[in-house]
Each structure stands twice: as structure tokens, then as C-alpha cells.
Amino acid sequence: MSHSADSYYVPHGSHWPIVASVALTTSVVGAAMWFNGTGSGPMVMLLGLAMTFFMMYGWFGTTVRESLKGMYNEQVDRSFRQGMMWFIFSEVMFFAAFFGALFYARVLSVPWLLGEDVSTHLTLWSGFTETWPTNGPNNVGGEFQTMGAWGIPAINTLLLLTSGVTLTISHWALKAGDKSKTVLWLAATVALGAIFLGFQAYEYIHAYGDLNLTLGSGIYGSTFFMLTGFHGFHVTIGTVMLFVIMLRANKAHFTHENHFAFEAVAWYWHFVDVVWLGLFIFVYVL
Amino acid sequence: MSHEATHDGHDDHGPAKGLMRWVTTTNHKDIGTLYLLFALVMFFIGGAMAMVIRAELFQPGLQVVDPQFFNSMTTVHALVMIFGAVMPAFTGLANWLIPMQIGAPDMALPRMNNFSFWILPFAFSLLLSTFFMEGGGPAGGWTIYPPLSLQMGDGFPFMIFAIHLAGISSIMGSINVVVTILNMRAPGMTLMKMPLFVWTWLITAYLLIATMPVLAGAVTMLLTDKFAATSFFSAAGGGDPVMYQHIFWFFGHPEVYILILPAFGIVSAIVPTFARKPLFGYSSMVYATASIAFLSFIVWAHHMFTVGMPVVGELFFMYATMMIAVPTGVKVFNWVSTMWKGSMTFETPMLFAIGFIMMFTLGGFSGLMLAIAPADFQYHDTYFVVAHFHYVLVTGAIYSIMAAAYYWLPKWTGNMYDETLGKWHFWISTISVNVLFFPQHFLGLAGMPRRIPDYAVQFADWNMISSIGGFVFGLSQLMFVVVIYKAIKGGKKATDQVWEGATGLEFEQLSSPPPYHSFNEAPVIK
Ligand code: HEM
Ligand SMILES: [Cu+2]
Numbered sequence: 001m002s003h004s005a006d007s008y009y010v011p012h013g014s015h016w017p018i019v020a021s022v023a024l025t026t027s028v029v030g031a032a033m034w035f036n037g038t039g040s041g042p043m044v045m046l047l048g049l050a051m052t053f054f055m056m057y058g059w060f061g062t063t064v065r066e067s068l069k070g071m072y073n074e075q076v077d078r079s080f081r082q083g084m085m086w087f088i089f090s091e092v093m094f095f096a097a098f099f100g101a102l103f104y105a106r107v108l109s110v111p112w113l114l115g116e117d118v119s120t121h122l123t124l125w126s127g128f129t130e131t132w133p134t135n136g137p138n139n140v141g142g143e144f145q146t147m148g149a150w151g152i153p154a155i156n157t158l159l160l161l162t163s164g165v166t167l168t169i170s171h172w173a174l175k176a177g178d179k180s181k182t183v184l185w186l187a188a189t190v191a192l193g194a195i196f197l198g199f200q201a202y203e204y205i206h207a208y209g210d211l212n213l214t215l216g217s218g219i220y221g222s223t224f225f226m227l228t229g230f231h232g233f234h235v236t237i238g239t240v241m242l243f244v245i246m247l248r249a250n251k252a253h254f255t256h257e258n259h260f261a262f263e264a265v266a267w268y269w270h271f272v273d274v275v276w277l278g279l280f281i282f283v284y285v286l
Numbered sequence: 287m288s289h290e291a292t293h294d295g296h297d298d299h300g301p302a303k304g305l306m307r308w309v310t311t312t313n314h315k316d317i318g319t320l321y322l323l324f325a326l327v328m329f330f331i332g333g334a335m336a337m338v339i340r341a342e343l344f345q346p347g348l349q350v351v352d353p354q355f356f357n358s359m360t361t362v363h364a365l366v367m368i369f370g371a372v373m374p375a376f377t378g379l380a381n382w383l384i385p386m387q388i389g390a391p392d393m394a395l396p397r398m399n400n401f402s403f404w405i406l407p408f409a410f411s412l413l414l415s416t417f418f419m420e421g422g423g424p425a426g427g428w429t430i431y432p433p434l435s436l437q438m439g440d441g442f443p444f445m446i447f448a449i450h451l452a453g454i455s456s457i458m459g460s461i462n463v464v465v466t467i468l469n470m471r472a473p474g475m476t477l478m479k480m481p482l483f484v485w486t487w488l489i490t491a492y493l494l495i496a497t498m499p500v501l502a503g504a505v506t507m508l509l510t511d512k513f514a515a516t517s518f519f520s521a522a523g524g525g526d527p528v529m530y531q532h533i534f535w536f537f538g539h540p541e542v543y544i545l546i547l548p549a550f551g552i553v554s555a556i557v558p559t560f561a562r563k564p565l566f567g568y569s570s571m572v573y574a575t576a577s578i579a580f581l582s583f584i585v586w587a588h589h590m591f592t593v594g595m596p597v598v599g600e601l602f603f604m605y606a607t608m609m610i611a612v613p614t615g616v617k618v619f620n621w622v623s624t625m626w627k628g629s630m631t632f633e634t635p636m637l638f639a640i641g642f643i644m645m646f647t648l649g650g651f652s653g654l655m656l657a658i659a660p661a662d663f664q665y666h667d668t669y670f671v672v673a674h675f676h677y678v679l680v681t682g683a684i685y686s687i688m689a690a691a692y693y694w695l696p697k698w699t700g701n702m703y704d705e706t707l708g709k710w711h712f713w714i715s716t717i718s719v720n721v722l723f724f725p726q727h728f729l730g731l732a733g734m735p736r737r738i739p740d741y742a743v744q745f746a747d748w749n750m751i752s753s754i755g756g757f758v759f760g761l762s763q764l765m766f767v768v769v770i771y772k773a774i775k776g777g778k779k780a781t782d783q784v785w786e787g788a789t790g791l792e793f794e795q796l797s798s799p800p801p802y803h804s805f806n807e808a809p810v811i812k
Contacts, residue, residue, distance in 0.1 A: 010392045010803060013302065013310035017401035024451065025408040032443035035513045059397075078469050079394040086461045090499045097503025097533055101518055109526035124521070136524030140517055216515030219524035226510065 009076050011066070016059035023051035064261075068253065077260055084264040088271050091234070095275055098230065102223040102282060106132050110219070113137060135218025145211040146220065149284035152199050157280050159199070160235075160273050163192035167242075167266055177256045179249065186246040189269070193239035200232050227279055234272045241265045301802060309404070312396035313802060314381045315698075320403050321378025322691075326767070328370035328410065329684075333760055335363035340722075340756035342739050343749050356739035357425035362413065364428035368545065369452045370410050372679070375687045376548040377402075377459050380487050382698065384463065386792035386800060387481045389472025389809040394465040402459040409451035416441025427737060429534055430505070432519040432527050436512045443513070446505045453498045460491035460498075467491075472791075474811030478569065481790050485572050486551030489579045493540045493547075496583075501537040504530060528593055535586035543582040545679060547575060549646075549686030550617055553639045555790070556693050557621050560636035561628030562787040567620040574613035581610045591662045600659045607657035611650065618647050633785070634708030638689035641716050642682060649677025652727065667737075670730025676723045681716075688715075688766065695773045696780035697792060700799040703773040711765040718762060721755030 030045025066072065072080075113128055113136070115121040121128065128137035133146045147153065170185035207213040215225045245265050248254065254262055301307050301316065311317060338359045342350045351359070381399065385392055393399045417423040421439010424430065430445075438445070467480070467488045480488075508530070510516040517523020519530045550571075558565045565571065587595060587603040595603075621643050630636070652674040656662050665671060688711075696702050725748040730736075734745045741749065780798040792800065795809050 011312055011396055013307075013312050014397050014400070015310055017397055018309050018404050020401055021404040021408050024405065024454075025412070028447035028451065029412070029444075032447055035443040035509075036440050075469065079465050082465045082469055083395055083398070083461050086464055086495055087457075090457050090461075090495045093496050094499035094503055097500045098507075100500075100533060100536070101503075101507065101529060104529045104532065105525060109521075109529060110524055112526075113521060113524065120521070134524045136517060136520075136522050138522035140520075140523035141515070214515070215510070216517075218517045222507075222510070222516035222518050222523070222525065226507070226516065 009071065009073055014059070014062065016055055016062065019051065019055045020059065023048055023055050026051060064248070064253065067260075077258070080260050080264070084267060088267060091271065092275075095227075095230065095278075098223070098227050099278065099282065102227065105219045105223065110134060133220040135220055139218075141214055141217040141221060142212055144213040144217045144221065147203065147207060147211070147213065147224070147284060149280070152203050153280055153284045156196050156199050157276065159192050159196045160276050163189045163196070164270060164273050166192065167269055171262065171266060174249065174254060174259060174262060175256050179252060182254075183246055183250050186242060186249060190239055190242045190246060193235055193242060193269075197232065197235055197239065200228070200235075224283060227283055231272070231275055231279055234275070238265070238269050238272050242269065310400070312392070312400055314385050314392045314396070314399065315800075315802065315804075317393075317399050317403050318378045318381030318383075319698075321374045321381060321406075324403070324406055325371050325375035325378060325687075326770075328366050328374070329763070331414075332363050332366035332371055333763065335359045335366070336756065337760050339363065340753040343741070344753040345750065346741050346743050346746050348740055351739070353739045354422060354425055357427075357737060358417070358423035360737050361424045361426065361428050362417075365413060365424070365449075366410070367679075368428070368541075369449075369456075370406070372545050372683050372687070373456060374406060376487075376490070376545075376683075377456075377463075379483075379548065379552070379687070379690055379694075380459075380463050383694065383792065384466055384484055384487060385470070386796060386804045387484050387790055388467065388470060388475050389791050389795075389805050389811065390466060390470035391803050391805050393462050394470050395462050398458050399462050402455045402462065405451050405455040409448045409455065412444050412451065413448035416444050419444070429531075429538065430508065431534075432508060432511060432530050435508065443509060446509045449505050450502055453502050456494050457498050460494040463487055463491040464495070472805065472808040472811055478572070479811065481551070482554035482565070482568070482571055482575075483548065483551030486547040486554075486575050489575050490544050490547045493544050493579055493582065497537040497540045497544075500533060501541075504533040504537065507533075528590070531590050531593060532587065535589045536583075538589065539586040540579075540582045542675075542678070543578060545683045546646075547578070549642065549683050550575065552686045552690045552693075553621060553642055554617075556635050556639040556689055557624050557643075559693075559785050559787040559789070560633060560639075561625045561630050563624055563628040564789075565620065566623035566626075567616070570616055571620055574616040577613045578610060581606060581613070585610060588657055588659075588662070591659045592666045604657060604659040608654065611654055611657075614650055618643060618650075633692075634703070634705060634712055635689045635693035637709065637712040638685050638692065641712065642685040642689060645677055645681030645685070645716075645720075649674055649679075649682055652677065665730060667735055668730035669726040669734045669736055672736050673723050673726035673730060676726070680723070681719055688712075691766075691770065693785075694792075695770065696784045697796075697798050697800070699773050700780055700797075701773050701775075701777035702780050703769050703777065707765055707769050707772075711762060711769060714762040714765070715759060718755045718758035722752055722759050723755075725749075725752045725755075 025048070027045055027048030030041050030043070030048050032041075033044055034041030110132055112120060113125055114131065125137035130137075135141050135144065166185050166188040170182050170189065173181035173185060213224070214221050217224075242265055245262055248261065253259075301311070301313065308316060308320060311320075336359075338351060339356065342348070342356055342359075381393065384390075414423075419440040421441055423441060424435070424438055424445045426435035426438065436442070467484055471480070477485075507516065507518040511519050511525075517525040519525050519527045521527070554565055554571060585603055585607040587599060588607045591600060591603070632640075652670065656665055656671065656674055692703060692708055729745055729748050729752075732745065734741055734749075782797050783793050784798060785793070791809060791811075792804075796804060
């Protein structure tokens with residue numbers, strides 16, 4: 001290797017970024033066509049997503065191979081770490097937009113519709129008397145029931161909190177150099193994530209089938225499904241990433257002091273966990 | 287990829303050949319060049335739209351385009367200029383300059399850097415493609431307020447996704463900037479030794495990472511309101527269209543600072559060089575930038591004074607907005623003090639920098655007028671606002687980018703640009719831009735609304751004058767292209783220091799043009 005540990009490292013050129021741009025664009029063009037009711041939309045979108053997976057496999061694969069060859073020095077490792085932290089920060093802000101919408105509706109706009117803002121109430125919706133949870137003065141989406149907090153959501157809270165613990169145990173095992181224990185506890189974490197998703201899917205079926213609670217159930221349904229939906233999407237990504245990390249741990253890709261990928265995924269998982277706590281409190285309990 | 291087997295490290299030997307060099311590059315200078323050229327192209331596309339707007343407004347009545355198309359011109363002009371021209375231009379400058387100024391070999395995450403750039407052409411192709419769809423391009427204003435924006439035709443989801451893609455590009459670009467600055471500084475380059483351009487970009491990148499996801503959330507809610515039956519912005523379902531405005535401007539106001547902070551950094555580099563004096567009040571500049579960034583998060587509703595807000599809200603946002611003038615004033619004071627008793631010369635970069643200081647400050651003053659809530663009831667949505675933001679954006683942000691291009695072109699290319707042509711470019715631009723935008727203050731105060739293709743006859747004279755200024759300004763930008771082209775092709779060789787008074791690693795330790803990888807070993811910082 002021509003690189004000593006303390007010289008600078010700049011990776012050579014790569015085709016993957018341009019593949020990534022094409023893949024992303026194809027996916028969103030497909031999605032947009034789908035929204036517009038163009039028949040081939042879903043196919044184009046699937047093609048784009050397939051390209052995205054191919055790209056991720058290739059790009060991350062290259063990175064993994066380079067890392068295994070020992071091409072990355074400490075500075076590169078720090079760049080990766082800091083990059084991941086800022087990425088998670090941007091994700092926090094993404095969720096903040098939807099939490100903001102929830103708080104705004106509950107604290108400001110629904111009370112205004114109820115008459116605190118007298119003119120709107122009097123001129124447009126004088127008959128409106130509902131408080132949160134509501135689907136608005138037009139009863140958009142029809143009567144619905146809300147999701148109770150102390151059934152599945154409470155169980156899901158326990159599942160995610162436990163998964164945070166199992167992941168930490170796995171991390172300790174990794175630091176202690178115990179491969180089989182690392183993999184085992186990672187597998188437990190993946191399983192907890194998967195069970196969480198199963199319950200979530202069940203909850204959605206229950207909401208649509210029995211409670212008439214849908215994405216179209218006014219502002220309650222909108223905030224409920226967008227928040228839990230984006231969260232569930234992040235849990236899905238997190239679970240897949242944990243699974244990949246498990247495979248890599250099994251192949252002994254990580255050493256006790258060098259395992260950035262493991263830690264990055266762990267941070268991500270804890271982030272998803274914390275978002276869920278916010279959801280549990282503000283969407284389900286309160 | 288197959289060539290990996292043959293390469294083991296990186297290409298130490300300079301750029302690859304051919305087109306693929308630009309597509310697969312991980313070099314900060316190549317990527318910086320791509321960003322800058324892209325920005326230049328978008329500047330002319332957006333500029334062409336502005337010419338259509340000014341042609342239609344040349345006279346009262348409807349002559350050139352139909353109202354729907356006119357509205358899509360104002361909308362897409364703004365989107366293209368903000369997200370396609372100014373932001374990529376600043377990112378291009380960041381790519382070129384930050385590694386050189388902090389003594390790093392390259393950006394921290396070079397492949398992601400390539401990705402950040404190459405999303406952009408796709409994003410803007412999507413945006414512009416909406417013009418060819420059923421219903422035409424977006425015409426509800428760049429702020430895409432619902433419910434109006436939801437009435438767009440087939441182009442709607444394409445526009446939303448274009449914003450998503452551009453946002454992903456900005457977030458990745460910003461993560462790269464922050465990590466580069468925090469992790470790649472040469473030993474001895476402490477935070478308080480960094481050039482102000484680096485500082486302002488650090489803070490800008492932070493603002494971007496914090497606010498672009500919020501914009502993504504806002505436009506995602508628009509998308510589901512239109513296609514997935516949600517009611518975020520519909521009062522009938524318990525939502526509120528005003529909520530969109532709050533979320534949008536929570537992004538939008540920090541965004542306007544994203545468009546100006548790097549400009550502050552550029553001017554803080556140029557003024558000391560041509561005044562031949564160190565910058566006055568370096569640390570106060572850093573703290574002023576940080577406080578502007580902080581305040582920019584708590585002033586957003588000054589864009590919404592007339593929309594209906596509790597009186598305490600109006601007052602809070604009014605006073606908070608006025609507070610921003612304090613750190614901004616500190617900056618202007620420092621630039622002027624830097625020039626005080628300096629031995630000044632007026633090469634083109636300095637002319638643009640001084641133009642910036644004067645005209646940006648003028649835009650700041652009209653901003654202060656707009657910040658007075660009761661007065662804004664008169665000014666809001668009139669040409670006064672248009673005049674305000676064009677003073678801060680054209681004679682502010684764009685002037686700083688021009689100044690930067692003239693200032694660093696000799697460093698980048700190794701050739702001096704054509705000084706005579708540069709001076710002509712400055713003077714014609716500066717005269718015409720004031721003919722273009724100054725009368726818009728009068729129009730606005732007299733009550734002419736913005737985003738309207740036709741107007742009452744009493745506004746005719748000033749509009750015609752404004753349009754003439756606009757055409758001259760538009761045409762004179764072709765000179766800029768000639769200057770750049772000539773400097774790339776050849777010309778008088780630049781020295782390594784380029785300017786007599788220039789300081790900083792890029793002028794003191796690197797040749798003109800600098801080597802492909804700036805610093806293979808960490809430079810010594812005095
Ligand atoms: C002293 C600093 C500033 C103050 C007090 C200020 C204040 C304001 C206010 C109150 C408005 C809303 C006017 C209305 O719609 O009625 C406004 C609009 C605007 N400002 Fe500023 N501003 C300042 C600096 C800037 C800077 C530095 C930029 C960008 C570089 C900027 C860009 C804009 C833009 C783009 C709009 C119009 C947005 C739209 O409605 O489309 N402003 N400003
Ligand atoms: Cu603002």
C-alpha cells in the first residue's frame with residue numbers, strides 16, 4: 001500500500017455517484033408518473049428502485065473492500081463518523097417538520113377553527129365543535145376511531161427500547177472481540193425490529209379495516225399516518241442495515257477498534273428509537 | 287468497477303482524460319468547476335425568464351405572453367436563480383476554495399461530493415420539463431403556497447421531486463463542507479485562524495442541514511395533500527393553509543441567509559486585499575455571522591405579517607427581525623473600517639465588492655422598512671418587496687459571486703482576466719441594475735402588486751425605465767462570459783500571489799494554477 005496511516009487519502013474516481021443520480025431520477029420520475037395516473041409509472045419507479053439497490057450494493061461494496069484493504073486512515077474514519085452524525089441531524093429536522101405540523105394543528109389551528117379565531121369560525125365553520133382528535137369541520141374521510149396507546153403501540157415501545165439494549169450488548173461483545181455473541185445479539189435486534197414492523201403493519205390494517213382511520217381522516221389521520229409511516233420507513237431501513245451489519249460481523253469485517261459501519265447503524269437505530277418515543281407520547285398517549 | 291483491480295489508491299498523476307473525467311471525478315477543483323459552470327448556465331436560463339417578465343411589463347396591457355405563462359416565468363425564474371444559480375455557485379466556490387484555504391488535499395467525502403453535483407442537472411431537467419407538460423410549469427410563486435399551488439397540472443409531482451432532489455444535493459454538499467472544515471484543517475489552522483469565507487460557509491452549511499429537510503417535509507405534505515387525501519393544509523379537514531407558510535418560511539428565512547453569508551465571506555476576503563490592510567474586527571465578524579444565523583431561525587413570520595397572526599406574534603417577529611440589522615451593521619462597519627486609511631486600488635473584484643457593500647446595505651435598509659409590521663401591511667406583495675430582495679440578491683449575492691470569480695479566476699486558471707472588459711462589465715452592470723431595480727421601490731410604494739402581468743397606467747413610466755435597465759443588465763452579463771472564456775484560454779500569466787495585497791494559503795503557498803491535489807502534505811501555518 002502506498003499510503004502510510006498519516007498521509008492524506010483521496011479516493012479515486014467512481015462511477016457510482018452518476019449511477020446513483022440516474023437511479024434516483026428514474027425512481028422519482030416513475031413516482032411522479034404514477035401520481036399522474038400514467039400506467040407505466042409504477043414500472044418505471046420499480047426500475048429506478050432496482051437501480052438504486054444495485055447502486056448501493058456496488059458503492060457500499062467498493063467502500064467495504066477498500067476499508068478491508070486498510071486504505072482508510074483515521075482521518076477518513078473521522079470524516080465518515082462526522083458525516084453520519086450530520087446526516088442524522090438532517091433526519092431529525094425532517095421529522096421536526098411533521099412534528100411541527102402536529103403541534104401547530106393541535107395547539108393553534110384547531111382551536112382557531114373552534115372559535116378562538118372568531119371570524120373564521122363565525123363566517124365559515126360556525127357549527128364546528130370538535131376538539132382533537134378531529135377530521136375537521138367537513139368530517140373529511142368520515143367518522144373514525146383513534147388508535148389506543150396501551151395496546152400494540154405500548155408493546156412496540158417496549159420492543160424498540162429492548163432492541164436498543166440488545167444492540168448495545170452486541171456492541172460490547174464486538175469491543176470485547178466476541179464474534180458469535182456480537183452476531184447473536186445483532187440477530188436479536190434485527191428480530192425485534194422485524195416484529196415491530198409486523199405489529200405496525202397489523203396496526204395499519206386494523207386502522208383501515210376496523211377504525212376507519214385512514215390517511216384521509218382529516219388532520220388527525222394525516223399527522224398520524226405521516227409520522228408513523230415515515231418512522232416505520234426508517235425502521236425498515238434500519239432493520240435492513242442492521243441485517244447487513246450482522247452479515248458483515250459474521251464475516252469478521254469488524255475489529256474491536258475499527259467498526260465504523262457498526263456504530264453508524266447503531267446511532268441510526270437509536271435515533272429511530274428516540275423518534276418513536278416522541279411519537280408514542282405525542283401521537284398516541286396525549 | 288473493473289479498473290479497481292489496477293488502481294490501488296487514488297490518481298496521483300493528475301486528471302483522467304476525456305469526458306468521463308468530469309463524470310466520475312472526485313477532485314474538489316473539477317467538481318468546483320462543474321458547479322460554477324452549471325450555475326452560470328442556470329444564471330442565463332433564469333435570466334432569459336427575467337427578460338420575458340420585463341418584456342411583458344414594458345407596457346401596460348398584455349402583449350408578449352399570456353398571464354399563466356407569465357406567472358410561471360416569475361415562479362421558475364426564482365426557483366432557478368435561488369436553487370440553480372446562487373446556491374450552486376456558492377457551493378462551487380466552497381469546493382474550489384475551502385480545501386485550499388484550510389490546507390487540505392481535497393474535500394472530506396469526495397465521492398459524495400461528486401454525487402451532490404451530479405444530482406443537480408437531473409433535478410433542474412425535471413423542473414424545466416414541466417413546461418412541456420399538460421398544465422405547464424409551476425405558476426403559483428416560488429413559495430408554492432397551497433391551495434393555489436395544488437392547482438398545477440401534470441407537472442406538479444415533477445416540480446416537487448425536483449425540489450427533493452435539489453435538497454438532497456444541498457444537504458450532502460453541506461455535510462461535506464462541515465466535515466471538511468471540522469476534520470481536514472492542516473495542523474495549526476485553528477478555528478479562529480480560518481479565513482472568513484470558510485467560517486461563513488461553515489455556518490451556512492449548518493443552516494442548510496437544519497432547514498433543507500424542513501422544506502422537504504413541507505413539499506412532501508403538499509404532495510400528499512394533492513395525491514394521498516391528507517388535509518395538512520386544508521381547513522375543511524382541520525388543517526390550515528397558513529401552516530404551510532409557517533413551515534415554508536421556517537426554511538425560507540434561513541435560506542435567504544444561506545444566500546448571503548458566503549457573500550459576506552467573499553467580501554471579507556477581497557476588501558482587505560485591495561485596501562492592503564488586514565480585516566478590521568475579525569472575531570466580531572465571526573460572532574456577527576453566528577448571531578445572524580441564530581436569529582435567522584426566529585424571524586420567519588415577517589414574511590407573513592398580513593396573513594393573520596396574533597398581535598404578540600406580529601410584535602415578536604417585528605422586533606426579532608430588526609435585531610438582525612445589528613450584526614449586519616457590525617459587518618458593514620468592519621468593511622468600511624478596513625478601507626479607512628487603506629492604500630486602495632480599484633481592480634474589478636474590488637469594484638464588485640464595494641458595489642456589494644453599498645447596494646446590499648441599501649437592500650438591508652428596505653428590509654428594515656419591511657420589518658415594521660404596520661408598515662408592511664402597505665408594502666407586502668408589492669414591488670417594494672421585489673426591489674428589496676433584488677438589492678440583497680442581485681447586487682448582494684450575485685455581485686459577491688462576480689467579485690469572487692474575478693478575484694480567484696487568475697488563481698484558478700493561472701491567467702489574468704481582461705481588466706478593461708471587467709471594468710466595463712462592472713460599470714454597465716451597476717448603472718443598469720439600479721435603473722432596473724431602484725424604480726421598483728417607487729412602484730411598490732405607489733401600490734403596484736408583484737406577480738401580475740398587467741398594471742394600471744399610472745405605473746407605466748417607471749416600468750418602462752425598469753425594463754430598459756433590465757435589458758441592458760441582461761445583455762451586459764454576456765461580457766462576463768467573454769471574460770471567463772478569455773481567462774481560461776490564455777492571457778497574461780498571473781503570479782502565485784496574484785494580487786499585491788493577497789493573503790491566505792491559496793495565495794501564499796500554492797502556484798497559479800494550483801496543482802491538481804492542492805496539499806499532498808500539510809502546509810505549515812504561521
Ligand atoms: C437587514 C436584513 C433584512 C431584513 C430586515 C429583511 C426583511 C424582510 C421582510 C420583512 C420581508 C417580507 C416583506 C413582505 O413580503 O412583505 C423580506 C422579504 C424578502 N427578503 Fe429580506 N430582509 C433582510 C435581508 C435579506 C437578505 C440578506 C436576503 C437575501 C439575500 C433577503 C431576501 C428576501 C427575499 C427573497 C424576500 C422575499 C420573499 C418572497 O416573498 O418571495 N432579505 N425581507
Ligand atoms: Cu425573511
